[in-house]
Amino acid sequence: MKVEVHGLTLTYGDAVAVSDLDLTVDEGESLVLLGQSGCGKTSTMRCIAGLETPTSGVISIGGRPVFDSGSGVNRAPNKRNIGMVFQSYAIWPHMTVFENVAFPLRMKGRKGAEIRAAVRETLELVGLDHLADRGASLLSGGQMQRVALARSLAMQPSVLLLDEPLSNLDARLRHRLRMELRELQLRLGVTSMYVTHDQDEALALADRIALMQSGRIVQIGTPPEIYAQPGSASIAEFLGVDNIIPVTREDGSCVRLTATGQKVAVEPYAEGGDLRLCVRAEDVVLGPESTEAVSYRHLKKKKR
Ligand SMILES: Nc1ncnc2c1ncn2[C@@H]1O[C@H](COP(=O)(O)OP(=O)(O)O)[C@@H](O)[C@H]1O
Ligand SMILES: [Mg+2]
Known part of the structure; x- marks a missing residue:
């Protein structure tokens, strides 16, 4: 679903993490938020997910506001139908792969047969169907991220938010998972926002890249546009x-x-x-x- 952000501001005391940010992610689009560490990428994502209460602004998903500082709308994270994958392997080590993916579906009160079908299907999507019964603590970093991805996809989210999900992996695996993620995004057509500080990752994964500096989007465009015409010398420098x-x-x-x-x-x-x-x-x-x-x-x- 389409994501619309208007005038988003988030401050921590005196520090401004996100500053009057406007952003639209079209239905089915893969938008990559690219910027150096500390520029406000995670804060933006956390506001969209509902894990952080913005100081001001409006956030809509599928045309419906999930946050509006003017009218006081603030939907709980679990009412936004958002899937999330983070840099840290946020999976439950004491559960099997299957149970990790099934857990949120159980919380939603889905029936056993329905859960089994959904879990099998998403594990197949991420290439982990053969490891369904393995304990999650026995997985490699790449496999753990696949479990986290499967878990968020099993919910059939309106929007998928990925915050530096590959940063903890070694270079080769990162490269391979990046390709797989792009392929999956194109196949499923799920609206996604992907955060990274790595320009190669951004160029490989994005339909459009939104470049962020000091809490603001300073340039937005397709990968070839951004690569050929950086909006400023500091953006050019950031792009290498x-x-x-x-x-x-x-x-x-x-x-x-x-x-x-x-x-x-x-x-x-x-x-x-x-x-x-x-x-x-x-x-x-x-x-x-x-x-x-x-x-x-x-x-x-x-x-x-
Ligand atoms: N919980 C917090 N309390 C205070 N400042 C924070 C907190 N979280 C983030 N910040 C500050 O907000 C800014 C943006 O952080 P963040 O969104 O994590 O950036 P990025 O994800 O782009 O690295 C940084 O200056 C950071 O220090
Ligand atoms: Mg971050």
């Missing part, structure tokens, strides 16, 4: 662009390097006179001595 060079705007499609006075032909997409030229190393082309050949190459690239 190494060369960030102060320049001033010249007339036409030109900037001048502040340090050396050299003129460079580029088309600025930002307003203002003081700009930053952000160059990815892989985009630098070594050409022959004749500048014509270089600009011809450049033109050819542009036409495509």
Whole structure:
């Protein structure tokens, strides 16, 4: 279901964790909230889940408000039909895999046969059907996260919230689970919000990426949009662009390097006179001595 957040603010005493944040996640979309540690990603998710009471704002799921500071609406977390997976393996070690996934369904008063079918189905989805009877404490980190995922999917949530679910796993497993998650998201079409500080993860998982800094969304777009046109030099830097060079705007499609006075032909997409030229190393082309050949190459690239 569609998630709409308007003017969300969350403060802890004097500290502002989320600041007047607006965000829409479309039905069936995978939106990734990307930003460095401490920028307010978890706080935003906790507000949507109902684990934190926002200072102000409105949060709607499927067009119905679950929180509205104006009218006093504040639905309990278990009344929001949200599935959640966290970084820590929040599963019950004394239960079997099957019981872990079945538990929330039992709490909802579902019948035995119905529970068995739902658990089998979701364990199959995450590739754990063969481990249904194993004690959860005997699982690897990756398997535990699959159990957590199965448990949240078994509830058929309106929205799936994932907060750095792969961060505790080693690099190879993280990579594999990332692919599996994306495949699952596309197959099930479940509306999901995924939090990470890892840009590769964001690029792989997102329909759209919302970039967050200091409690605000500073840019939102598809992975290619964000990658090709970071909204500011600090976003470019966060995305791993190494060369960030102060320049001033010249007339036409030109900037001048502040340090050396050299003129460079580029088309600025930002307003203002003081700009930053952000160059990815892989985009630098070594050409022959004749500048014509270089600009011809450049033109050819542009036409495509
Ligand atoms: N329970 C809390 N009490 C006080 N400050 C908090 C609490 N939780 C988070 N913060 C602060 O709010 C800001 C955002 O934190 P968080 O949402 O966890 O960021 P992220 O998930 O992006 O790393 C940080 O500055 C953090 O220190
Ligand atoms: Mg966090």
